[in-house]
Amino acid sequence: MTILRVSGLTKRFGATEVLRGIDLEVARGERIAILGASGSGKSTLLRCLNFMERPGGGTIALDGQMLGREGRAGERIYRENELIQVRQRVGMVFQQFNLFPHMTAIGNVMEGLRTVRGMPKPEAEARARKELARVGLAEKADTYPAHLSGGQKQRVAIARALAMDPEMLLFDEPTSALDPELVGEVLAVILALAEEGRTMLLVTHELGFAYHVATRIIFLADGAIHEQGTPDEVLKNPKKERTRAFLASHRQFSF
Amino acid sequence: MRWDFASVFDNTDALLVGAVGTLRIFAICLVLGLSLGLIVGLGRYSRNRLLHIPATIFVEFFRNTPVLVQILWFYFALPILLPFQISPLAAASLGISLNSAAFSAEIYRGGIQSIETGQWDGARALGMRWGQAMRRIILPQALKRMLPALTNRAIEIFKMSTLASAVAYVELLQQGKLIASLNYNPIEAYTAVAVIFFVFLWPLVQFSYFLERRLRRDE
Numbered sequence: 329m330t331i332l333r334v335s336g337l338t339k340r341f342g343a344t345e346v347l348r349g350i351d352l353e354v355a356r357g358e359r360i361a362i363l364g365a366s367g368s369g370k371s372t373l374l375r376c377l378n379f380m381e382r383p384g385g386g387t388i389a390l391d392g393q394m395l396g397r398e399g400r401a402g403e404r405i406y407r408e409n410e411l412i413q414v415r416q417r418v419g420m421v422f423q424q425f426n427l428f429p430h431m432t433a434i435g436n437v438m439e440g441l442r443t444v445r446g447m448p449k450p451e452a453e454a455r456a457r458k459e460l461a462r463v464g465l466a467e468k469a470d471t472y473p474a475h476l477s478g479g480q481k482q483r484v485a486i487a488r489a490l491a492m493d494p495e496m497l498l499f500d501e502p503t504s505a506l507d508p509e510l511v512g513e514v515l516a517v518i519l520a521l522a523e524e525g526r527t528m529l530l531v532t533h534e535l536g537f538a539y540h541v542a543t544r545i546i547f548l549a550d551g552a553i554h555e556q557g558t559p560d561e562v563l564k565n566p567k568k569e570r571t572r573a574f575l576a577s578h579r580q581f582s583f
Numbered sequence: 584m585r586w587d588f589a590s591v592f593d594n595t596d597a598l599l600v601g602a603v604g605t606l607r608i609f610a611i612c613l614v615l616g617l618s619l620g621l622i623v624g625l626g627r628y629s630r631n632r633l634l635h636i637p638a639t640i641f642v643e644f645f646r647n648t649p650v651l652v653q654i655l656w657f658y659f660a661l662p663i664l665l666p667f668q669i670s671p672l673a674a675a676s677l678g679i680s681l682n683s684a685a686f687s688a689e690i691y692r693g694g695i696q697s698i699e700t701g702q703w704d705g706a707r708a709l710g711m712r713w714g715q716a717m718r719r720i721i722l723p724q725a726l727k728r729m730l731p732a733l734t735n736r737a738i739e740i741f742k743m744s745t746l747a748s749a750v751a752y753v754e755l756l757q758q759g760k761l762i763a764s765l766n767y768n769p770i771e772a773y774t775a776v777a778v779i780f781f782v783f784l785w786p787l788v789q790f791s792y793f794l795e796r797r798l799r800r801d802e
Contacts (some may be wrong), residue, residue: 380704408712416710426705430723430801440709443719472801485705492709 331356331496331527332377336386339372339551346372348551349386354496354529359522361538361559362531364548365574370531373548374498377529378418379411390414391495416444419494423501425481427473433484434460434469440492459487463517479510483517490521497521499530515541535578539563547571590766591775594758601758602779608744608754611676613737616683620736623684624691625717638688645685651746654678658750675747683740690732694725727798734791741784755779 332354339347346369354360364370375381377388387404388395395414396404427436437456441447447455460466463483473481482502489497499518503511515537522528522541532538538545538559545562547555547570555568566572591598626638645653658674698721706716726733748757759776763769 378708380707412710412712415708420704420708422701422704422708424701426701426708428702428705428720428724430727432801439719440711443715444710474802488709 329356330354331391333389333392334377334386335388337373337376337383337388338385339369339376339381340384346551347376347384350551350553352546352553354527356495356527357525357543358527359541359543360529360546361542361544362529362546362548363533363535363538363562363574364554368548369551370548371500374420374500374529374531377498378415378420379406380420382406390417412444416440416492417494418496418498419489419492420498420500421482421485421489421502423504425473425478425485425505427481427485427488429473432470432472433465433476433487436473436484437488437491440488444492455491456487459491460484462490462520463487464513477510478506479513482506482514486514486517486521495527497526497528499528499532501531501533503532503534533578535563535575547574549574586771587768588771588775590768591762591771594762594766597758597762598755598775598779600753601755602783604747604752604754604757605741605744605783608672608676608679608747608752609741611672612679612683612740612744615676615680616740617687617733617736619680619684620687621691623688624695627688627692628695642685642688645681646689650678650682650743651749653682654746654749671747671750671752674750675744675752679740679743679746682743683736686739687733687736690729690736691725694729694732695721697728698724727795730791730795730798734788737787737791738784741787742780 330353332352334350334352337347337350337352338345348369350373362370362373372381376383383404385403395410396406399405428439431439434453434456437459438449438452441452441455442449445452457466457469460469463486465480465483465487468476468480468484473484476484486502502518503514506514511534515534518528518530518537519541530538530542540559542559544556545559546553547562547566547568549570555562555566555571561567562571563575566575623638623641626634627642629635629638654675654677657669657677658671661674662668695717702720702724703716706720711719744754745756747754748760751757755776759772762775763772766772
Protein backbone atom coordinates (compact mmCIF):
# COMPACT_ATOMS: atom_id res chain seq x y z
CA MET A 329 0.00 0.00 0.00
CA THR A 330 1.37 3.37 -1.01
CA ILE A 331 2.11 5.77 1.83
CA LEU A 332 3.84 8.48 -0.17
CA ARG A 333 3.47 9.45 -3.79
CA VAL A 334 5.71 12.13 -5.28
CA SER A 335 5.10 13.34 -8.83
CA GLY A 336 7.22 15.68 -10.87
CA LEU A 337 8.89 17.23 -7.83
CA THR A 338 11.15 20.17 -8.70
CA LYS A 339 13.15 22.58 -6.60
CA ARG A 340 15.50 25.37 -7.47
CA PHE A 341 17.71 27.59 -5.37
CA GLY A 342 18.18 30.79 -7.35
CA ALA A 343 19.47 29.80 -10.76
CA THR A 344 20.40 26.27 -9.69
CA GLU A 345 17.92 23.56 -10.50
CA VAL A 346 18.44 21.10 -7.65
CA LEU A 347 15.56 18.70 -8.31
CA ARG A 348 14.37 18.13 -11.86
CA GLY A 349 11.14 16.19 -11.74
CA ILE A 350 11.29 13.39 -9.21
CA ASP A 351 8.64 10.67 -9.37
CA LEU A 352 8.65 8.36 -6.40
CA GLU A 353 6.21 5.98 -4.80
CA VAL A 354 6.90 4.62 -1.35
CA ALA A 355 4.98 1.60 -0.07
CA ARG A 356 4.36 1.11 3.63
CA GLY A 357 7.26 -0.81 5.17
CA GLU A 358 9.65 0.05 2.37
CA ARG A 359 13.18 1.13 3.22
CA ILE A 360 14.73 3.26 0.55
CA ALA A 361 18.36 4.29 0.52
CA ILE A 362 19.08 7.36 -1.58
CA LEU A 363 22.61 7.55 -2.96
CA GLY A 364 24.30 10.14 -5.06
CA ALA A 365 27.28 12.44 -5.29
CA SER A 366 27.26 15.65 -3.29
CA GLY A 367 25.11 18.20 -5.08
CA SER A 368 22.95 15.51 -6.65
CA GLY A 369 19.94 16.82 -4.71
CA LYS A 370 19.47 13.91 -2.32
CA SER A 371 19.26 15.98 0.87
CA THR A 372 16.97 18.50 -0.81
CA LEU A 373 14.69 15.68 -1.95
CA LEU A 374 14.45 14.40 1.61
CA ARG A 375 13.86 17.89 3.01
CA CYS A 376 11.05 18.50 0.53
CA LEU A 377 9.23 15.40 1.74
CA ASN A 378 8.49 16.89 5.16
CA PHE A 379 8.46 20.44 3.80
CA MET A 380 11.58 21.65 5.52
CA GLU A 381 12.00 23.03 1.99
CA ARG A 382 8.98 24.09 -0.02
CA PRO A 383 8.88 22.12 -3.28
CA GLY A 384 9.07 24.35 -6.34
CA GLY A 385 6.73 22.26 -8.46
CA GLY A 386 5.10 18.86 -8.56
CA THR A 387 2.86 17.20 -6.01
CA ILE A 388 3.22 15.13 -2.87
CA ALA A 389 0.47 12.86 -1.58
CA LEU A 390 0.64 11.33 1.86
CA ASP A 391 -1.62 8.33 2.55
CA GLY A 392 -3.52 9.02 -0.66
CA GLN A 393 -4.21 12.61 0.38
CA MET A 394 -2.87 15.29 -1.95
CA LEU A 395 -1.07 18.03 -0.01
CA GLY A 396 -1.68 21.70 -0.67
CA ARG A 397 -4.10 23.17 -3.18
CA GLU A 398 -3.58 24.53 -6.63
CA GLY A 399 -3.03 28.26 -6.98
CA ARG A 400 -4.05 30.42 -9.90
CA ALA A 401 -0.78 30.04 -11.79
CA GLY A 402 -0.82 26.28 -11.29
CA GLU A 403 1.58 26.47 -8.35
CA ARG A 404 0.75 24.61 -5.14
CA ILE A 405 -0.19 26.55 -2.06
CA TYR A 406 0.44 24.93 1.31
CA ARG A 407 -1.17 26.02 4.56
CA GLU A 408 1.06 26.10 7.63
CA ASN A 409 -1.43 23.97 9.59
CA GLU A 410 -1.29 21.25 6.95
CA LEU A 411 2.51 21.20 6.93
CA ILE A 412 2.60 20.99 10.72
CA GLN A 413 0.42 17.88 10.51
CA VAL A 414 2.67 16.38 7.83
CA ARG A 415 5.85 17.00 9.87
CA GLN A 416 4.34 15.18 12.82
CA ARG A 417 3.62 12.18 10.61
CA VAL A 418 7.00 12.22 8.86
CA GLY A 419 9.87 12.22 11.35
CA MET A 420 13.33 13.48 10.45
CA VAL A 421 16.82 12.78 11.73
CA PHE A 422 19.56 15.23 10.73
CA GLN A 423 23.23 14.92 9.94
CA GLN A 424 24.07 17.47 12.66
CA PHE A 425 21.55 15.95 15.16
CA ASN A 426 20.05 19.38 15.93
CA LEU A 427 19.40 18.46 19.54
CA PHE A 428 18.23 21.31 21.73
CA PRO A 429 21.33 22.07 23.84
CA HIS A 430 19.40 23.75 26.66
CA MET A 431 17.40 20.60 27.38
CA THR A 432 18.47 17.26 28.79
CA ALA A 433 18.23 14.11 26.69
CA ILE A 434 14.80 13.31 28.07
CA GLY A 435 13.80 16.98 27.75
CA ASN A 436 14.63 16.77 24.05
CA VAL A 437 12.53 13.64 23.59
CA MET A 438 9.61 15.08 25.60
CA GLU A 439 9.61 18.43 23.82
CA GLY A 440 7.48 17.47 20.81
CA LEU A 441 5.03 15.55 22.98
CA ARG A 442 4.63 18.45 25.42
CA THR A 443 4.70 21.48 23.12
CA VAL A 444 3.21 20.08 19.93
CA ARG A 445 0.93 17.36 21.27
CA GLY A 446 0.13 19.05 24.57
CA MET A 447 0.65 15.76 26.39
CA PRO A 448 0.66 15.96 30.23
CA LYS A 449 4.12 15.84 31.73
CA PRO A 450 4.01 12.42 33.49
CA GLU A 451 2.73 10.76 30.35
CA ALA A 452 5.30 12.47 28.12
CA GLU A 453 8.07 11.57 30.51
CA ALA A 454 7.07 7.89 30.57
CA ARG A 455 6.93 7.82 26.79
CA ALA A 456 10.29 9.58 26.49
CA ARG A 457 11.92 7.09 28.86
CA LYS A 458 10.61 4.26 26.73
CA GLU A 459 12.09 5.79 23.58
CA LEU A 460 15.44 6.47 25.26
CA ALA A 461 15.53 2.87 26.46
CA ARG A 462 14.84 1.71 22.91
CA VAL A 463 17.96 3.48 21.66
CA GLY A 464 19.93 2.21 24.66
CA LEU A 465 20.26 5.54 26.49
CA ALA A 466 17.93 5.11 29.48
CA GLU A 467 20.72 5.99 31.88
CA LYS A 468 21.55 9.23 30.01
CA ALA A 469 18.06 10.71 30.44
CA ASP A 470 19.21 13.65 32.58
CA THR A 471 22.39 14.40 30.63
CA TYR A 472 22.67 17.55 28.53
CA PRO A 473 23.69 17.08 24.87
CA ALA A 474 27.06 18.79 25.51
CA HIS A 475 28.03 15.77 27.63
CA LEU A 476 26.99 13.14 25.10
CA SER A 477 29.14 11.64 22.35
CA GLY A 478 28.13 12.17 18.73
CA GLY A 479 26.69 8.69 18.50
CA GLN A 480 24.68 9.19 21.69
CA LYS A 481 23.41 12.54 20.41
CA GLN A 482 22.19 10.96 17.21
CA ARG A 483 20.47 8.17 19.15
CA VAL A 484 18.68 10.79 21.28
CA ALA A 485 17.66 12.55 18.07
CA ILE A 486 16.23 9.27 16.77
CA ALA A 487 14.35 8.75 20.05
CA ARG A 488 13.02 12.31 19.74
CA ALA A 489 11.66 11.57 16.26
CA LEU A 490 10.22 8.19 17.32
CA ALA A 491 8.33 9.71 20.27
CA MET A 492 6.02 11.45 17.81
CA ASP A 493 4.88 8.07 16.37
CA PRO A 494 5.80 8.98 12.80
CA GLU A 495 4.42 6.87 9.97
CA MET A 496 7.62 7.41 8.07
CA LEU A 497 11.19 8.31 9.02
CA LEU A 498 13.64 10.40 7.02
CA PHE A 499 17.34 10.05 7.78
CA ASP A 500 19.54 12.74 6.28
CA GLU A 501 23.10 11.37 6.35
CA PRO A 502 22.67 10.27 9.98
CA THR A 503 26.26 9.07 10.40
CA SER A 504 28.21 11.54 8.26
CA ALA A 505 29.12 13.82 11.17
CA LEU A 506 30.27 10.96 13.40
CA ASP A 507 33.72 9.67 14.23
CA PRO A 508 34.14 6.28 12.53
CA GLU A 509 34.06 4.33 15.80
CA LEU A 510 30.63 5.83 16.65
CA VAL A 511 28.94 5.02 13.35
CA GLY A 512 28.15 1.42 14.32
CA GLU A 513 25.95 2.23 17.33
CA VAL A 514 23.75 4.55 15.26
CA LEU A 515 23.47 2.09 12.37
CA ALA A 516 22.51 -0.63 14.85
CA VAL A 517 19.60 1.48 16.09
CA ILE A 518 18.44 2.21 12.54
CA LEU A 519 18.73 -1.49 11.67
CA ALA A 520 16.54 -2.38 14.67
CA LEU A 521 13.92 0.08 13.43
CA ALA A 522 14.11 -1.49 10.00
CA GLU A 523 13.44 -4.88 11.51
CA GLU A 524 10.26 -3.50 13.10
CA GLY A 525 9.04 -2.91 9.56
CA ARG A 526 9.11 0.89 9.71
CA THR A 527 8.92 2.91 6.53
CA MET A 528 12.11 4.85 6.04
CA LEU A 529 14.04 6.92 3.55
CA LEU A 530 17.72 7.20 4.17
CA VAL A 531 20.32 9.40 2.54
CA THR A 532 23.66 7.80 3.25
CA HIS A 533 27.23 7.24 2.13
CA GLU A 534 27.44 3.90 3.94
CA LEU A 535 27.04 1.62 0.92
CA GLY A 536 27.40 -1.58 2.94
CA PHE A 537 24.74 -0.47 5.34
CA ALA A 538 22.45 0.58 2.51
CA TYR A 539 22.90 -2.87 0.97
CA HIS A 540 21.85 -4.61 4.18
CA VAL A 541 19.08 -2.36 5.41
CA ALA A 542 17.37 -1.08 2.26
CA THR A 543 14.67 -2.78 0.25
CA ARG A 544 15.27 -0.38 -2.64
CA ILE A 545 18.17 1.79 -3.73
CA ILE A 546 17.73 5.04 -5.59
CA PHE A 547 20.72 6.59 -7.31
CA LEU A 548 20.26 10.31 -7.83
CA ALA A 549 22.26 12.33 -10.34
CA ASP A 550 21.74 15.96 -11.38
CA GLY A 551 18.47 16.21 -9.51
CA ALA A 552 16.85 13.22 -11.19
CA ILE A 553 16.53 9.52 -10.44
CA HIS A 554 19.24 8.00 -12.58
CA GLU A 555 18.82 4.37 -11.61
CA GLN A 556 16.84 2.44 -9.05
CA GLY A 557 16.18 -1.13 -8.04
CA THR A 558 16.89 -3.69 -5.35
CA PRO A 559 20.24 -3.43 -3.54
CA ASP A 560 21.50 -6.37 -5.57
CA GLU A 561 20.51 -4.77 -8.85
CA VAL A 562 21.89 -1.31 -8.19
CA LEU A 563 24.88 -2.01 -5.98
CA LYS A 564 26.07 -5.28 -7.50
CA ASN A 565 24.95 -5.00 -11.11
CA PRO A 566 24.48 -1.33 -11.90
CA LYS A 567 23.26 -0.77 -15.45
CA LYS A 568 24.18 2.88 -15.89
CA GLU A 569 27.68 4.18 -16.39
CA ARG A 570 27.35 6.98 -13.82
CA THR A 571 26.11 4.59 -11.17
CA ARG A 572 29.12 2.39 -11.82
CA ALA A 573 31.50 5.33 -11.59
CA PHE A 574 29.91 6.50 -8.33
CA LEU A 575 30.15 3.04 -6.77
CA ALA A 576 33.72 2.65 -7.97
CA SER A 577 34.76 5.94 -6.40
CA HIS A 578 33.21 4.86 -3.11
CA ARG A 579 35.04 1.57 -3.18
CA GLN A 580 38.32 2.99 -4.39
CA PHE A 581 40.30 1.82 -1.39
CA SER A 582 38.34 -1.23 -0.32
CA PHE A 583 40.36 -4.39 0.19
CA MET B 584 37.85 71.52 53.41
CA ARG B 585 35.96 69.27 55.80
CA TRP B 586 33.50 66.62 54.72
CA ASP B 587 30.32 66.83 56.70
CA PHE B 588 27.82 64.11 56.00
CA ALA B 589 25.63 65.06 58.94
CA SER B 590 23.68 67.42 56.69
CA VAL B 591 23.04 64.48 54.35
CA PHE B 592 22.03 62.09 57.11
CA ASP B 593 19.59 64.71 58.39
CA ASN B 594 17.82 64.33 55.05
CA THR B 595 17.66 60.54 54.97
CA ASP B 596 13.89 60.74 54.54
CA ALA B 597 14.20 62.80 51.38
CA LEU B 598 16.78 60.40 49.96
CA LEU B 599 14.54 57.46 50.82
CA VAL B 600 11.68 59.06 48.93
CA GLY B 601 14.10 59.64 46.04
CA ALA B 602 15.26 56.01 46.13
CA VAL B 603 11.66 54.79 45.93
CA GLY B 604 11.10 57.12 42.97
CA THR B 605 14.23 55.82 41.23
CA LEU B 606 13.25 52.18 41.81
CA ARG B 607 9.73 52.84 40.56
CA ILE B 608 10.81 54.39 37.27
CA PHE B 609 13.53 51.75 36.88
CA ALA B 610 11.02 48.93 37.28
CA ILE B 611 8.59 50.51 34.81
CA CYS B 612 11.25 51.22 32.18
CA LEU B 613 12.96 47.85 32.60
CA VAL B 614 9.75 45.92 31.98
CA LEU B 615 8.43 48.24 29.26
CA GLY B 616 11.78 48.76 27.55
CA LEU B 617 12.85 45.12 27.42
CA SER B 618 9.44 43.71 26.46
CA LEU B 619 8.76 46.35 23.82
CA GLY B 620 12.34 45.76 22.67
CA LEU B 621 11.55 42.06 22.13
CA ILE B 622 8.54 42.95 19.99
CA VAL B 623 10.52 45.47 17.95
CA GLY B 624 13.45 43.05 17.73
CA LEU B 625 11.15 40.34 16.32
CA GLY B 626 9.97 42.92 13.80
CA ARG B 627 13.56 43.67 12.85
CA TYR B 628 14.21 39.93 12.51
CA SER B 629 11.12 39.39 10.36
CA ARG B 630 11.41 39.15 6.61
CA ASN B 631 7.88 40.53 6.30
CA ARG B 632 8.32 44.13 5.14
CA LEU B 633 5.18 45.29 6.93
CA LEU B 634 6.87 44.35 10.19
CA HIS B 635 10.48 45.00 9.28
CA ILE B 636 10.18 48.57 8.00
CA PRO B 637 8.23 50.09 10.93
CA ALA B 638 10.54 48.31 13.38
CA THR B 639 13.59 49.69 11.58
CA ILE B 640 12.19 53.23 11.59
CA PHE B 641 11.44 52.93 15.29
CA VAL B 642 14.94 51.71 16.10
CA GLU B 643 16.71 54.32 14.02
CA PHE B 644 14.57 57.16 15.35
CA PHE B 645 14.97 56.37 19.03
CA ARG B 646 18.59 55.31 18.82
CA ASN B 647 19.61 58.53 17.16
CA THR B 648 17.85 61.07 19.34
CA PRO B 649 18.94 61.88 22.93
CA VAL B 650 16.79 60.48 25.72
CA LEU B 651 16.82 63.83 27.51
CA VAL B 652 15.36 65.53 24.45
CA GLN B 653 12.69 62.83 24.20
CA ILE B 654 11.73 63.26 27.86
CA LEU B 655 11.50 67.04 27.53
CA TRP B 656 9.54 66.63 24.31
CA PHE B 657 7.02 64.27 25.88
CA TYR B 658 6.66 66.55 28.89
CA PHE B 659 6.49 69.96 27.24
CA ALA B 660 5.59 69.42 23.56
CA LEU B 661 3.16 66.49 23.64
CA PRO B 662 0.55 68.27 25.85
CA ILE B 663 0.46 71.10 23.30
CA LEU B 664 -0.32 68.65 20.50
CA LEU B 665 -2.69 66.44 22.45
CA PRO B 666 -5.49 67.51 24.77
CA PHE B 667 -4.11 66.05 27.99
CA GLN B 668 -1.48 66.67 30.62
CA ILE B 669 1.30 64.20 31.16
CA SER B 670 2.95 63.53 34.52
CA PRO B 671 6.74 63.78 34.95
CA LEU B 672 6.82 60.02 35.63
CA ALA B 673 4.92 59.24 32.42
CA ALA B 674 7.06 61.54 30.28
CA ALA B 675 10.33 60.20 31.67
CA SER B 676 9.14 56.56 31.48
CA LEU B 677 8.11 57.01 27.87
CA GLY B 678 11.44 58.53 26.86
CA ILE B 679 13.59 55.99 28.68
CA SER B 680 11.45 52.96 27.72
CA LEU B 681 11.29 53.80 24.04
CA ASN B 682 15.02 54.47 23.90
CA SER B 683 15.77 51.20 25.71
CA ALA B 684 13.38 49.35 23.46
CA ALA B 685 15.31 50.59 20.42
CA PHE B 686 18.66 49.50 21.81
CA SER B 687 17.46 46.17 23.22
CA ALA B 688 15.64 45.41 19.95
CA GLU B 689 19.04 45.19 18.27
CA ILE B 690 20.31 42.93 21.06
CA TYR B 691 17.32 40.60 20.61
CA ARG B 692 17.66 40.56 16.83
CA GLY B 693 21.36 39.76 17.03
CA GLY B 694 20.77 37.09 19.66
CA ILE B 695 18.03 35.37 17.68
CA GLN B 696 20.07 35.52 14.46
CA SER B 697 23.03 33.92 16.20
CA ILE B 698 21.12 30.66 16.78
CA GLU B 699 22.05 28.01 14.20
CA THR B 700 19.40 27.25 11.56
CA GLY B 701 19.64 23.59 12.59
CA GLN B 702 17.76 24.50 15.76
CA TRP B 703 14.88 25.79 13.64
CA ASP B 704 15.06 22.58 11.60
CA GLY B 705 14.95 20.44 14.73
CA ALA B 706 11.97 22.33 16.10
CA ARG B 707 10.03 22.43 12.84
CA ALA B 708 10.65 18.75 12.14
CA LEU B 709 8.74 17.98 15.35
CA GLY B 710 5.78 19.96 14.02
CA MET B 711 6.32 23.16 15.98
CA ARG B 712 4.81 26.42 14.82
CA TRP B 713 6.99 29.50 14.43
CA GLY B 714 5.87 30.88 17.80
CA GLN B 715 6.42 27.59 19.60
CA ALA B 716 9.90 27.20 18.14
CA MET B 717 10.75 30.77 19.06
CA ARG B 718 9.47 30.48 22.63
CA ARG B 719 10.71 26.98 23.47
CA ILE B 720 13.87 26.55 21.39
CA ILE B 721 15.29 29.79 19.96
CA LEU B 722 14.69 32.44 22.64
CA PRO B 723 15.92 30.40 25.62
CA GLN B 724 19.23 29.82 23.84
CA ALA B 725 19.42 33.37 22.54
CA LEU B 726 18.65 34.78 25.99
CA LYS B 727 21.67 33.03 27.40
CA ARG B 728 23.92 34.70 24.82
CA MET B 729 22.18 38.06 25.25
CA LEU B 730 22.30 38.16 29.02
CA PRO B 731 25.51 40.23 29.35
CA ALA B 732 24.22 42.79 26.83
CA LEU B 733 20.79 42.91 28.46
CA THR B 734 22.42 43.40 31.86
CA ASN B 735 24.20 46.41 30.42
CA ARG B 736 20.84 47.68 29.20
CA ALA B 737 19.38 47.30 32.70
CA ILE B 738 22.30 49.20 34.24
CA GLU B 739 21.89 51.88 31.60
CA ILE B 740 18.15 52.18 32.33
CA PHE B 741 18.86 52.51 36.05
CA LYS B 742 21.29 55.34 35.44
CA MET B 743 19.10 57.01 32.80
CA SER B 744 16.43 57.36 35.48
CA THR B 745 18.36 60.41 36.71
CA LEU B 746 17.30 62.20 33.52
CA ALA B 747 13.78 62.26 34.94
CA SER B 748 14.98 64.99 37.28
CA ALA B 749 14.90 67.29 34.24
CA VAL B 750 11.10 67.29 34.46
CA ALA B 751 11.20 67.46 38.29
CA TYR B 752 10.28 63.81 38.83
CA VAL B 753 11.16 62.92 42.42
CA GLU B 754 14.04 60.48 42.24
CA LEU B 755 17.51 60.24 43.80
CA LEU B 756 19.29 62.92 41.80
CA GLN B 757 16.35 65.31 42.14
CA GLN B 758 16.43 64.84 45.92
CA GLY B 759 20.20 65.20 45.95
CA LYS B 760 19.91 68.53 44.12
CA LEU B 761 17.30 69.64 46.66
CA ILE B 762 19.48 68.69 49.62
CA ALA B 763 22.51 70.34 48.04
CA SER B 764 20.73 73.63 47.42
CA LEU B 765 19.10 73.75 50.85
CA ASN B 766 22.25 72.92 52.80
CA TYR B 767 24.97 74.27 50.49
CA ASN B 768 26.68 70.85 50.62
CA PRO B 769 26.93 69.70 46.98
CA ILE B 770 30.02 67.56 47.63
CA GLU B 771 28.37 65.47 50.32
CA ALA B 772 24.93 65.39 48.69
CA TYR B 773 26.11 64.25 45.25
CA THR B 774 28.62 61.83 46.76
CA ALA B 775 25.78 60.27 48.73
CA VAL B 776 23.67 59.98 45.57
CA ALA B 777 26.54 58.31 43.69
CA VAL B 778 27.14 55.85 46.54
CA ILE B 779 23.46 54.96 46.73
CA PHE B 780 23.44 54.23 42.98
CA PHE B 781 26.46 51.99 43.39
CA VAL B 782 24.84 50.18 46.30
CA PHE B 783 21.81 49.43 44.15
CA LEU B 784 23.61 48.52 40.96
CA TRP B 785 26.42 46.37 42.27
CA PRO B 786 24.10 43.61 43.62
CA LEU B 787 22.12 43.81 40.38
CA VAL B 788 25.26 43.03 38.40
CA GLN B 789 26.19 40.23 40.79
CA PHE B 790 22.74 38.76 40.29
CA SER B 791 23.23 38.78 36.52
CA TYR B 792 26.53 36.89 36.96
CA PHE B 793 24.64 34.34 39.04
CA LEU B 794 22.03 34.03 36.29
CA GLU B 795 24.74 33.56 33.65
CA ARG B 796 26.26 30.76 35.70
CA ARG B 797 22.88 29.10 36.14
CA LEU B 798 22.14 29.29 32.43
CA ARG B 799 25.50 27.67 31.73
CA ARG B 800 24.62 24.48 33.60
CA ASP B 801 23.82 22.77 30.26
CA GLU B 802 27.43 23.11 29.10
